[in-house]
Amino acid sequence: MRIGVHGLIAGSFLDRLLTRYREQYPAIALEMAEGSARDGIMHLRDRKLDVAFLVGTFELPDCHSRRIWTEPLVVALPSNHRLARRTGVEWADLAAETFLVRHGGTGPQVHDHIILRLAGGWPPPAIHRFAVERGTLLSMVAQGFGITLLGAASQLSPTVGVLLVPIIDEPDPVVFSAVWWPNNRGAALRNLLTLASKMRRTGTTIGSAFAK
Template sequence: MIDRQWGMPTSLGSRIPLASLIQTLAVAEHLNFRHASNALGVSLSSVSARVKTLEEDLGILLFERHARGVRLTEAGKQFVEQIAVGIDQLDHAVKTAGMAAAGECGRLRIGVHALIPGSFLAELIERYRNEHQGINVEITEGTARDAIMQLRADQLDVAFVAGTPELPDCHSRPIWTEPLVAVLPERHQLATQPVLTWADLVGETFLVRQGGTGPQVQDHIVLRLAGRWPAPSILRFDVGRGTLLSMVGQGFGITIFGAATALLPTSGVVFLPIADEPEPAAFSAVWSPFNQGAALRNLLTLANEIGRVNPAGLSRCVSKQPVAQQ
């Protein structure tokens, strides 16, 4: 039961109407009920009644009334100072929640196989950061397998992987494609040819990475050269993309990459198209069906909007349909 005697403060917590607190703050600011009601756009009687009810519920006299207006009591000053802080915090919370719901603030955790300057993915992330500066973008590089595991553990919001995976517990969408190219040392006997075929590569030693898209590249080489003799020799190295290219240049072997790799500054190697590769390699976005965040939705929408041919002819978007909830 609430004690309504003056000077006997009680605890009401969340039972105090927010409108009563806002109107009390307005009276404290203007020190006049009529001016406060005009500022709020409500009736004088409403402000007067709410403040009086609040005082009665609290058991505290907040204002001393007189003919020319009001003035805060000492208890009123303490109360107003505290609720002003609370109202500001509530206002900030409401605005922050609204921005997060609109994808204007927060974070987006992205898993990538590589981030090559000038590539489709690099442009996508750069434009996203420019258009959504309130979003903190975090990048993690790794294999597709690692990225999917991190998605399932809620450690990533979206992963961009090679291929078009069909996962029962994840959504996925093809985003862009890149032609596959063979990377050979400049002094290789095939380096002067304008194009190659898979038959030209029979008997070669292939180098692939253990990380990034290395596992998918190895599977693709095995698939394309299946049944040919001699069988391909495939060596796996725990190195970065740049080191692998350097090893090719030094004659360790050859490799296969998406054409965007040619955008990297390299020396001692050539990038040659493969004439009988049936279609470009697709790259997809993968995300959890439970992730309905606007930050992710805005990224996928932007990926569709970019939908353009890379100036160097190295990548093109394959999905130009509007993003829809799945």
């Protein structure tokens, strides 16, 4: 089964889901492809993926989707940042900051979310895009290039020099959805989606602690 992801954090909901699935269905080989939501949907349409786990909710005329889990939103700050020792920050605290986002992965969604939350402010938010992987982006945060946004599961994989602080006035958690081609009625995919729903209901993984 070919699976599209934004990335995989050890101990997260998705990581635990795939681990559990491989334990229960060892005969199914899993192939992983990392990319943005746009990449994932394009590859689904080209039949290069069986399912993609993506940030956001999707209403696509040619694909099925299902909300799988959620995580609170946090801001990644350099450890010496003026806000880094707070227990929480508000969007107004971040308005004058420089945001770093990736071209790939969740970068497009992060960019749009920053624009949405800080719309109407002056000057407009400073957002710099980079063609780097998640680890490099967080290293840039540690070095003081700027700040970025993450799902709370990133707390499971800390980066030296970076502190993650909740955004206390963020009204919505980060939603992660499964998207798949509707003609795929195979048992392998059906079992994966069933297992994901069961794990979210029962709260049996570390990642599910962020799904409330």
